[in-house]
Amino acid sequence: MRAITFQLFLFLLTSNLLTFGQEANPYKCSHSTHLFEKTGSTDNLRSDTIDILNYDITLDFANVGSQEIAGICHIKFRSLQNNVSTLSLDLLQLTIDSITQGGQILTYHYNDTLIVANLASALNIGDVDSVTVFYHGQPQGDPSGWGGFYFQGNYSYNLGVGFEADPHNYGRVWHPCFDNFVERATYDITLLTPSNLRGYANGLITSEIDHGSYYERSWSLNQSIPTYLACVAVGQYTHVEQNYLSPITSNSTPMYLIAEPADTTGFKSSFVNLEGAMNGFEQQYGPYLWDKVGFHLVPFTSGAMEHATSIAYPKVAANGSLSNETLMAHELSHHWWGNLVTCRTDGDMWINEGFASYSEKIFLEHVYSYDRYLTDVKANHKDVLLNAHVRDGGYFAISGVPHSITYGDHSYNKGADIAHNLRTYMGDSAFFNGLQSFLADHAFEDVDAYDFRDHLNANSPIDVTDFFEDWVFNAGFPGFVIDSSLLIQNGNNYDVAIYVHQKLRGTNHYYANVPMEITFVSDGWEDTTFSFVCDGEFTTAQFTVPFLPVMSYLNGNDRLSMAVTAENQVVNGTNTQDLSYAMFRYIPSNAPDSSFVRIEHYWVAPDGFQEPENEFAYYISEERFWKVDGIWADGFHATGRVYFTGKPGVSTELDPVLASKPGFHEDSLVLLYRENASSLWHPVENISIQTLGSATDGRAYISFDTLKKGEYTFGWRKSPVSTGKIQNKKINVFPNPVKNWLSIEMEQPFSNHTSLAVYNSSGQLMLTTKYWANQIDVSQLSSGVYFLKIIDHGLETNSITFLKE
CATH class of the missing domain: 2.60.220 (Chondroitinase Ac; Chain A, domain 3)
Known part of the structure; x- marks a missing residue:
């Protein structure tokens, strides 16, 4: 998913500030950031007791004008423990008509949030059963405005997460379910709509019947998904069907572009590189494992949502231009990152959204060039340095982000930055092979950052332990600067010793074993680049250069975002x-x-x-x-x-x-x-x-x-004097040298805001007063040179040196 803002700006701004200030980006995430505790693992606990196998849902939109739905949800499940006598289901503020099991009406408790149904008989490990919930009402939207259910004109549709929802999963607004990140099930969805409307959902069409007064269409998704990836969309829809022939598997996958008839031409024009995106992602991430590729247009202007095989996509982004095609690529890539492999808790949302954001750059590289890739990487990186800590309210590790910034800059933009750096650490071959094996081994599973790290360590020649410790589990960025160098001629070559200082931003953690490049350049612009490793605060490295280098610099190819x-x-x-x-x-x-x-x-x-x-x-x-x-x-x-x-x-x-x-x-x-x-x-x-x-x-x-x-x-x-020189002529101290009490004379009058401070020759504060005094006791100071400073209204206005005997 990606949140975006479409708007027109009228502004007058000094062009110089526009060049160096914050760069306008109308497609940046803009999220509500209320303070919640991190959630996820607690909500997942029910899945240790019950395994939901399938949701078979019928939704009736006959009362769409009243913004109401009526549903029948048949839930098939397996018991993972003995003596399970109740089934708990999430459902948000809808009316339950009845709950049955095998035709028997069940008793239940419902508090507008959680259903606890008493089963007809207790279940033991391995038992498979089902219940059916009959319900109706007006499905909810998220208070943030992003997520839940929407009725807009002829459109009715859901977005599977809520930015303020806790947990963020928002399947519960339209069907009873286990609404967490780890529970996966297949879906069968039947949509009953007025005759002028058509319903779309996950998977493939299995049947459709025109009843005259209403239309019935059934869909089936054979791949298991968490509830937040399930979707329905109803409107005056048609679809353009294309086919993607995979060069990897030779499989043909239908691609549906779903829109009102008047919007299909612009839709197709904006998606001319959809096949290129598919090809690029299959090449780098592995085969596409879903029944179809689908995008359905909705009149939502603040983003898109990666529902499996039927992505909710804003109409304004499919206007015939290619200006928003990275949004298309982002959402499509979720069918590897976020749909195929999903984060176990919201704290590791970077696995979903960081890699989807990075996939935008992979798309640009595959369809256009590596230069386009790098341009986008650098633009994103500058935005992260400038804005991520501001928008999210601090510097955070990308793993374990607070609930309030699950969908913030650290998950999306810094996550993409870190993916670029992981590619550099591992090298292209190990990186993409590692991603493919990770996705293959964990397909249709939930994972966390430790699973990711351990898989790469076990299945690639590169040890990424330090990388994850530094870039994933810690905040901020390192910056490396060449402090100095030593040059010695060695025949026709030159031996160069380089001294590198690691400095830090937003962290006090020094990064270890960082792969770095250094480029040496001759007076005639001949250059050569070497790889070496920076480790800790200070690094010394030796190189033999085949010419006389007159300059050197680090990371010249921008292979690291730092x-x-x-x-x-x-x-x-x-x-x-x-x-x-x-x-x-x-x-x-x-x-x-x-x-x-x-x-x-x-x-x-x-x-x-x-x-x-x-x-x-x-x-x-x-x-x-x-x-x-x-x-x-x-x-x-x-x-x-x-x-x-x-x-x-x-x-x-x-x-x-x-x-x-x-x-x-x-x-x-x-x-x-x-x-x-x-x-x-x-x-x-x-x-x-x-x-x-x-x-x-x-x-x-x-x-x-x-x-x-x-x-x-x-x-x-610090001094208001225009020359920048300290006004020592206006201050006098005696005796100098001094043993005990140092007397001070000043030409100017003093106020209650004037105080004294004494520093040693290393700049360390030794004595201070909160008031003006004509004398100060220095008897406890060691012998040496000291500086007396006069501080007026918080400004250091005068300074003089004295000697302590």
Whole structure:
């Protein structure tokens, strides 16, 4: 399933912010996120007692104008324990007329949620029996607006899950059932409709009769499914039947495009790549094991639902264009991920939805190209870094997500990100072979992340234990940066030692055994790429390069989605370069020849200040930095621009920590630069700050006149002095050196908001006061150099050095 929003936008927005801010995506999930506890395993317990074998349902839509249904549900089941005397069934707010077993009327209790029927006689292990429930009423929709039963014009249909429902399974709104993730059964469904309407359901048509005043059509699904994948749809429907001939099995599978007659032409045009999607998924995941492929159009504009063999699909997405074909691919792929193999609990919804979202990229790769695949992977990854923790309310592991975000960004979008990374860890052959064997061995079963991990370990040459521990069972992302390198000539070759630092975003867990690529480039743009493994916070690796390398970079092919978004460019003119993925702008003013430019945007904290003076004078970003590198032609010159986004109340901003500092003012922003990790940060001179709104709303950009190779990040001047230098001339301390009491003289008056702080030479806070004082007792300090700081209204305005004897 995928939730989407179709809407038109009218807006006026600074084009620069549009380039570097949140990217509009009208097909993103938009979910209600109320707080619930994670559910699933408790709801599954009934399936240890009873195994439902088949639901045989007749639904009468004679009162469709009153939004009512009348049903007869014949439930066949097997006892898994001895002395089973009751049968519990979920049914939501419908009226029960009677319950029978073998023609005998049963007593029961019903509280509008759960039926407990007293069986005619106790059952023992292996006994097979059935009950029949007669019922009617108005089936419910989910309070969120997503899921349940809908009556819209001539359409009546269900969506099998409810975003706010607990549990999310929503078969219970239209038939009595075991409404959980693990109970699977076959379905036989007969739909009685007014003569102008036709009913569609799971599986294949087994009979249809025109009774004149009403129409009867029966369907049968031979594959077992959980209740949330069962469906009915009634409308002024017809269907276009196509056939898919599998190159793998040579089987012919009917494909139904179900719509009102006026919509079939656009439907077919939007689905011209349906056969290509089938072919791509069979090639990568294994044979299609269902009776038919089916999509039925519904007037629902907020998403689609992967009911087995009859997917509920929004009419607005089948308008004749191909703009929504990844939605088609997503829903189809559920017939491997989410229908064939299903998650055991809602906490592992990434197995269903993450792989369906990743299948959109597999579809683009198969039908178009690997470049299209990678473009979609990168767009999704940037959105995850920018928005997943915001929309879902925090950084989460994709396995074990809370119930409130079952259908959130972590399950869908980060799940797709992690699937891309698993492909890189394993390599294409082991990855796709592993997926095929997993799907084959667990077909029509429920699974969890541990089943997935253990299967891949047992059935592939790659040990994925560390991968699952790092990427599946832990939150956040790692970011890897080359701190330094050592180059030694070795004959015609060069031995290079690389020192890599792993930094973290949204986690304190360092990732182990991460397969990494490093690319070396010569002055003549010759390049070579090596694979190695990053393990823990610091990694050292050795390489022998057949030329003199003048630059190196990691993950140049974007084979890993991590906390770095980088772009390579060849520049041979003076056009403005807006790098949306790297979130950086530069404008060449002189480009006499082609230059190779690489910009890396790190979504992690930069190294801090090494010298106390700068630490006392500036705050440094805790959230991101850039690295600029390349092979530039002689005379290449460019100006640069970076955008500061820390607007209060806007959750997707990238710089909220700096913007939240007491007394923040954009006029005090600085752009900090250092040549490499062994250099010191210092403010870039000749910058221009352009506010975008007020001077305190956290929206601005900084332009600078010379782009240099090295690292850049934002800083904020703690002192209001425009030069950025500490006003030591206004403070005096004595005696200096001092043994016991240090006296302080200041030229300016003080208020109740003024206090003192003493730091040692390593920047560690040693003493502090909550008030202004003319003296401070330093007798307990060890001998050495210290810094006294004056803090006024939360801002560090002055600093001076003293020596403790």
